[in-house]
Amino acid sequence: MLRAFVIYVALITLSIFLQGTLLPAVNPNFIVPDLLLILVLIVGLYFRSMGGLFSALLIGLVSDFAAAKYMGPEAAGSIAAFWVVIYISQKVYIEHFFGLMILGFIASFIDQLIYIGMVATYSAFETGYGKLFSVLLWQAFFTGLLTPLVAYLVHFLDSKTRPFFTEKSRSLRSY
Amino acid sequence: MFDFIKAHKLFVTTLLLFALCFRLTALSIKQPELSQIGARGLGKVMAPLEKLRFEIFQTFSFYWRHYFHLVGIVESRDRLFAEKSSLEAECLRLHEFENENKRLRSLLNFPDEPEVRQVAATVIGRNSSNYTRSVTINRGSSDGLKPGNPVFDGNAIVGQVIACSDHAAIVLLLTDNTSAIDALVQEGRAPGVVEGTMGEHLIMRYVNNDYTVRMGDRVISSGLDGIYPKGRLIGSIVKVEEGKTGMFKQIEVDSSVDFARLENVLVLLTAGRKEVDDLEKIN
Numbered sequence: 001m002l003r004a005f006v007i008y009v010a011l012i013t014l015s016i017f018l019q020g021t022l023l024p025a026v027n028p029n030f031i032v033p034d035l036l037l038i039l040v041l042i043v044g045l046y047f048r049s050m051g052g053l054f055s056a057l058l059i060g061l062v063s064d065f066a067a068a069k070y071m072g073p074e075a076a077g078s079i080a081a082f083w084v085v086i087y088i089s090q091k092v093y094i095e096h097f098f099g100l101m102i103l104g105f106i107a108s109f110i111d112q113l114i115y116i117g118m119v120a121t122y123s124a125f126e127t128g129y130g131k132l133f134s135v136l137l138w139q140a141f142f143t144g145l146l147t148p149l150v151a152y153l154v155h156f157l158d159s160k161t162r163p164f165f166t167e168k169s170r171s172l173r174s175y
Numbered sequence: 176m177f178d179f180i181k182a183h184k185l186f187v188t189t190l191l192l193f194a195l196c197f198r199l200t201a202l203s204i205k206q207p208e209l210s211q212i213g214a215r216g217l218g219k220v221m222a223p224l225e226k227l228r229f230e231i232f233q234t235f236s237f238y239w240r241h242y243f244h245l246v247g248i249v250e251s252r253d254r255l256f257a258e259k260s261s262l263e264a265e266c267l268r269l270h271e272f273e274n275e276n277k278r279l280r281s282l283l284n285f286p287d288e289p290e291v292r293q294v295a296a297t298v299i300g301r302n303s304s305n306y307t308r309s310v311t312i313n314r315g316s317s318d319g320l321k322p323g324n325p326v327f328d329g330n331a332i333v334g335q336v337i338a339c340s341d342h343a344a345i346v347l348l349l350t351d352n353t354s355a356i357d358a359l360v361q362e363g364r365a366p367g368v369v370e371g372t373m374g375e376h377l378i379m380r381y382v383n384n385d386y387t388v389r390m391g392d393r394v395i396s397s398g399l400d401g402i403y404p405k406g407r408l409i410g411s412i413v414k415v416e417e418g419k420t421g422m423f424k425q426i427e428v429d430s431s432v433d434f435a436r437l438e439n440v441l442v443l444l445t446a447g448r449k450e451v452d453d454l455e456k457i458n
């Protein structure tokens with residue numbers, strides 16, 4: 001358990017570091033994949049429990065802190081992404097590269113919709129819908145692209161925890 | 176009821192957490208200092224890592240630029256020498272204007288310009304979210320920075336500090352969709368508000384249709400918002416649309432700062448804030 005905790009804290013730190021430094025340098029348009037959200041997806045795959053839910057909340061809050069603008073919308077998006085993973089992984093077999101990619105895309109899409117929705121509830125989003133939709137799609141695309149790689153990296157680092165998708169038979173109602 | 180909660184505790188907890196997130200968002204919009212608490216803590220952890228990456232990058236960059244990438248350096252030197260002599264003449268002329276300006280101000284009993292204290296900083300990180308336009312700089316509260324300090328690239332406005340840890344600060348850029356500056360079109364003196372759009376261009380709103388505004392006109396800060404001093408460059412106008420139904424023009428402004436290549440900035444510690452601080456004390 002301690003090993004998993006240390007690995008996840010290190011991965012969260014590395015994700016914020018990469019998102020704030022190297023990735024924007026690689027991508028001049030500033031649209032960077034949401035690495036923290038990928039960690040939420042992995043938490044959703046590994047830990048479908050109260051602990052997983054609070055971990056998703058925590059990762060979302062860290063994401064909010066990193067942006068330093070609002071506190072809450074990224075956290076809400078993370079919780080939504082956590083449930084997307086639980087739902088989709090029970091309905092569809094996703095234990096392969098493209099499955100994880102699509103899961104990453106959908107979860108990132110939902111996460112951003114929640115973020116935009118929450119911010120727009122309280123303050124005006126002056127950006128045009130075209131621009132907003134383009135950011136949303138590109139971020140979801142890049143996040144989906146990186147999801148399998150990060151998932152395999154975590155599985156490699158943390159192989160002592162239970163493997164992916166062991167609870168496919170459990171019904172969503174039990175949550 | 177209790178059995179339902181017990182049977183669906185994960186789902187019920189999720190709903191409660193969603194409600195908590197909504198509440199936190201509302202609170203952090205009303206009280207921005209709330210989101211700065213977390214940013215300060217995170218800054219303490221991330222700033223040393225970002226500085227380390229910056230130092231490594233700078234070392235490589237230094238060796239590349241000084242020992243390998245020397246093509247065209249002679250032409251560049253000759254050009255700079257020519258520019259230097261013309262700038263020296265310009266500087267002399269401006270120095271004379273400055274002295275004349277001081278004399279005239281004292282004759283008219285104009286109050287002296289407030290003393291400006293500024294700190295140079297280097298950009299060591301960028302925004303981690305695609306919905307925020309911000310950069311991290313290597314100066315923090317130990318250097319006298321505090322939220323609200325304006326940040327410049329030369330004379331052009333970059334944005335303002337929104338959160339500080341001891342040795343790093345987050346600067347919200349002008350292009351962020353929550354940024355706004357009270358502005359003037361330099362040529363026609365048309366007042367308006369320049370807002371970020373998250374895109375490449377800024378939008379200038381509330382410019383009355385009666386004012387004449389042309390493409391290429393420069394937009395400067397008006398100094399009325401209490402954050403940015405008057406006369407600092409925001410950008411130049413690239414598109415003007417007459418408001419057909421409303422009272423105002425729709426103006427697109429191209430910022431004078433290349434945000435993608437921003438490396439060094441200046442943070443103003445005093446100017447513009449003094450009057451606001453004094454008023455806040457009185458209130």
